[in-house]
Amino acid sequence: MEMVSKMVSEKPLVIFSETSCCISYTIKSLFNDFGVNPTVYELDQIPRGRDIEQALSRLGCNPIGTIPAVFIGGEFVGGANEIMSLHLKRSLKPMLKRAGAMWV
Numbered sequence: 001m002e003m004v005s006k007m008v009s010e011k012p013l014v015i016f017s018e019t020s021c022c023i024s025y026t027i028k029s030l031f032n033d034f035g036v037n038p039t040v041y042e043l044d045q046i047p048r049g050r051d052i053e054q055a056l057s058r059l060g061c062n063p064i065g066t067i068p069a070v071f072i073g074g075e076f077v078g079g080a081n082e083i084m085s086l087h088l089k090r091s092l093k094p095m096l097k098r099a100g101a102m103w104v
Contacts, residue, residue: 008071011039012101073099
């Protein structure tokens with residue numbers, strides 16, 4: 001878990017994803033449409049990806065649908081449902097601005 005904490009504290013927006021996950025692709029596309037460049041860790045492509053996924057589960061990510069897992073400002077925000085809900089409530093962009101991931 002220390003490894004995950006270090007990874008998410010270094011950048012304003014971090015997404016843990018898998019290359020074959022269409023939901024992860026959608027969430028990454030949403031942020032890219034905002035002009036935000038998230039730090040993305042593709043768990044099926046990096047060493048210790050399964051260990052990281054298990055650590056995400058222990059941090060409170062849904063054990064069945066751990067991916068995508070989105071952290072803004074070092075804090076776990078949630079997966080696709082939470083991100084889309086925040087976006088529909090018009091709360092996502094202000095969070096990104098406060099975290100320094102988005103300037104305009």
